[in-house]
Amino acid sequence: MKNLRDVIGIDVSKSTIDATLYHSKLHSVFANDEHGYMGLITWVDGQLESGSYFFCFENTGNYSLKLSLFLSSKGLPYVEESPMRIKRSTGLTREKTDKLDSYMIARFGWMYREELVFSEIRSKEFQELGRLLALRDQLVRDRSGLKSTLKEQKHLLSSPSTDTCCKTLRRCIDHLDRQVSRIEKKMQELMKTNDLLYNNYRLLRSVKGVGLILSCQLLYHTGNFNKFENWRKFSSYCGIAPFEYSSGSSIKRRKQSHYIGDRKMKTLLSMAAVSAIQSDQELKLYYHRKLEEGKHKMIALNNVRNKILARSFAVIKRGTPFVNIAATNY
Structure with a gap:
């Protein structure tokens, strides 16, 4: 990154992205979609020489994933960094706005430009694996909540409606069990689509205590x-x-x-x-x-x-x- 002369800090939210050029402190807001990303590139190219800058933003899950995919498809350099690391580099701040956050992200990128490494988009297999793991976690949490509710309802069996509630809860739990099993089966199938990934998966499963979920994680x-x-x-x-x-x-x-x-x-x-x-x-x-x-x-x-x-x-x-x-x- 020694030849780069500026960094664009981007604060990503659900519907918009705030962008700030570090040295000139110019700021602008764009929609968090492909049309907004095109506007961002046009705006930056109007201010900086092509190839003399890179983008820096926080990893905010699905909100920043779209931006990562777009920048990768255009071959533009970017750094997707942990929000915790950026927050701890800002020092003491009393004000918080999207505009200020985008500037602080740009400041972080410029200060640590010698240490940062350009990010790369994950392969399709890993993107799919991440989505399956996240969905399974959500379903398992929902199932745990329903099991707790069912346990509480069993103490009220004297009520005429309680039995109906318990039956409904059991059906919901059984449905979630089937969905979790379906996701786990899909994860196993996904492992087999990549020889290197499947080989490492089988090696991990040979270690005592390492099951399907831990090996995938x-x-x-x-x-x-x-x-x-x-x-x-x-x-x-x-x-x-x-x-x-x-x-x-x-x-x-x-x-x-x-x-x-x-x-x-x-x-x-x-x-x-x-x-x-x-x-x-x-x-x-x-x-x-x-x-x-x-x-x-x-x-x-x-x-x-x-x-x-x-x-x-x-x-x-x-x-x-x-x-x-x-x-x-x-």
Whole structure:
């Protein structure tokens, strides 16, 4: 990015996008659709020389996805960054408007232009996998809510209408069960459309505790294990890597994981760790050894989570399924 002389910060909302040129601070608003994107390009080309700038905006899910697809199709350089990272770079701000946000995004892009890497649109397989995972999560949350309601309704069976309510809730839950199963089947079929993706999927499934959802989430978040160099960096991304916290001689705490991380991945890895402790003799012994050393059970569980990540990255790097050596010795 050394040859680029300006950056356009874009604040993306549902219906509009606010764009600001960093150096001149020129600002304009466009519709968040293809017609608005064409207007954005025309406006920018009228102010800056072609090839001398790049776009920077926050990853806001479906709202920013349309803009990413458009810029990629036109071959224009852009950086789609985490909202948390941009927010923490702004310092103390008392005012919040879309115009100001777009300028602060442009400021972030210019300040960190030497470190930033241009974003690339995900392949169609990964876009579809992301949508399926998000939809499944939504359906599972809805199903959990209905199950809680059904449990409460069962305490009111003395009411004449309660039985009808329970039957309706059961039908809704059964319907969601079928839809979740259908999505999971579609995810398995999607894995088979790409040989490299399917091969890594099968390798991940060989690791104890790694099931369908966790393996798909690992493949999606790591970009088929191309975005992270090693499991330690991905552990930090998930929020389960321990960090030191000390300052001088007065502040010195034990190492602990940071609260910033991907909560979904952290939850899935916790479930995988609990399952692995029950089904994998080596991890079970490892977990209990940590408890005997005096570690809190949550710290021991976190060690198991990192073990699962280390195994997952190892099987992908080696290209061979995981073999539990300890189990073969029993």
